[in-house]
Amino acid sequence: MNVLMLTVALATHATPIRLEDARARSRENVQALTAVLEASSAEQDVRIARSSLLPQVRFSGSGNLTYIGPQRSYNIVPVEGGGFQQLAVDTPEVAFPNLSLGVSVSQLLYDRAVWARLEQSGAQLEAQRGEALEQQDTSELEGINRFYALFRSQAAIQVLEANVRRSEQQLERARALFQAGRVGKAEELSAQVNLGNDRIAVVSRQSQLATDQARLTTWLAMPGAEVVEAVDPGVLTQTPAPAPSLEQALQEARTRRPLLVALRKRLRAAELQRSIATAGYLPRFSLDAAYQRQGQDPEIFFGQPSRQNVVRGGVSISWDIFNGFTTQAQARRAEYQTRAAELNMQQSEREMEGTVRQSHVALEAQIVSAELAEANRKAAADALVLAEERFNAGVSSTLEVRDAQLKLTQAELTLLENRINVEIARFTLMRAMGTLAPGEAK
Template identity: 25%
Template structure:
């Protein structure tokens, strides 16, 4: 009765997980959805817009004049007492009105010799922002690919555990029949029941792992955790990767390395910008004035001016408390630091590629071993099951063969997944994650 209840529970959970009518999702579609929906990608794209805006602001500040228009109008009404040299008698004017109207257009332009260098520096910062966005995109693609194949792996493990449970069910049926016919003791039957329950527990736990793997993939695609879909049940191994090609591509295409190189250029331009600030600064100004004044008191009862005026000056900084010299020295140090950082990243990048490539080769070699080991374990389990069915082997012999088969299957599919993980990482490091080679499918063998 307990076994029937457990089977019903397993059947209901499996139906909820896998038997629903779900949308099919391949890796290409998952990546497309992720790049469209992932919020980190959107933030990175908007950051480029900010950098481009800063560059345009810099262009306006450095190369375009500033033009201001001012309109002023004043009105007053006062009691005025006036006394003149040629007329000793004071003159009293009550409620004397005065009006002043002024319209001015002023243009100011200052040319600084370092302006062109500043524009180059701003352009480099924009390029850095674009490269940082590409890094986010590549990391998103790598993350989605890894999460997608992780889900495939967990689904394959589920099938392996499901096959193991079927073997345990066969063993339990045989043990029960032998016990009921008096051919075996109750202990063998109870042991088979315990092993069956243990395998069932592993299968139920695997279902929870699959659910979390789906949630992780949905998170990278910015989807609701409850969104369901079906994925392909195989992991495809790509064409062999060559170390020399990976290194060559990495030193020309790796976005983080390009960012470090651009940052080194920025430090160099900052030093040139400070040095150029020692050169003379040219300032030009021009004004258009239209001014009208009216007054009921005084000799001048109306004054009107209209016209243009302009001028310019050249400014040279002679002394600033040695501040500029210190800033230039700091810029030189910053450039040296950034150069060291670029060199260090190149060393790290090469090391990362070699580490990942060594793991890649090791797993490819292990794959052949695991294939043979799986076939041996499968044949051994079939023999053990038949011997157990005939009553010429103990339950321990059969259980050992069953556990060996489970281990061999898990190691085989894990080896394939590890190869795919290293392929993704190596393509990411080499800056070629979008350039997929042709794939050769390799189906995971499963027990029927």
């Protein structure tokens, strides 16, 4: 099987994957969905915290039958002349029902801890949502990297295949010149060896292609054995757009990076924990009401609703006058946790600024490298044309043509690598700025 047949066989029935598809699927892969589920769980925590502020209504009902068998009891009674004696009393068996029905309602009037806990759960929910967006951005960037890794392998194989075709043409020229008596047999053999080495390079690159395909499919939650093909995003034929200013990138990151939003909400939740702790210094008020109906006669219980009724209601107050300094200790602990959250947020802001600057410098450097690589490719292409003309004229050897071929191939691979690195660096900067998915980041 020659190189062309192997390439066609590997590409047969390949599922095309566009860059937009890879980005969208990455935001819905296992890691991203797990983060979304955690945010949904935090949303239920808000509902649980809110439930304490709503009326608590409870219904209870029971019905049972009590059976007492024949009994003998003794009563002590006085007798004439003084003294006492035991008098036996026999009672027959008896059975009687016991019916009960009740409804109770309680309503919290004031408890500072409950209100603070509700606000805290809301802050934790927003923090969890921010972390979910952060994970989605992380998953999307990884999907972009894996997409471009596959596209790089595909494009590199095309470059190597083009080099194989150039080697085939060089072998034909060397063979024709040898048959014409203008060059020796060594030139033809050298060209044949070069062609074999170039074909080996193409075959060797196919294993890397399969690795990149598997890494992309598994990340996108697709069958790992499925053969995919990265659709050309068109970046190789486009001039790289300039990088945004560093000031603009930093400003965007401060306002739109989901991680910073989540950390600010975590800090707010820590501050509210102190409010929850200090609520122990304040009283708690609640309103209670209950209705109960109980009796042993079913006819009265079910037939006379005006009887056997008990209704009660009242306002209760609860105040921890002294609890062994527990409230004070909890408040102090909450202050320490708030300070720790504040320090963590400040450090994350500094790290974010460093990441943005690093990504910004990397993007600018990659753009310059891509421009230099394009100039090198043009020079290498001109050098190959000159070497082929000299070989056809019989004034150079296959070695000179081979050297020009290798330099052109290396220049094309370098240009490919740098041009793809420009796009990866651009998406990395967008990830650091929090603008990878503008609609969702808002």
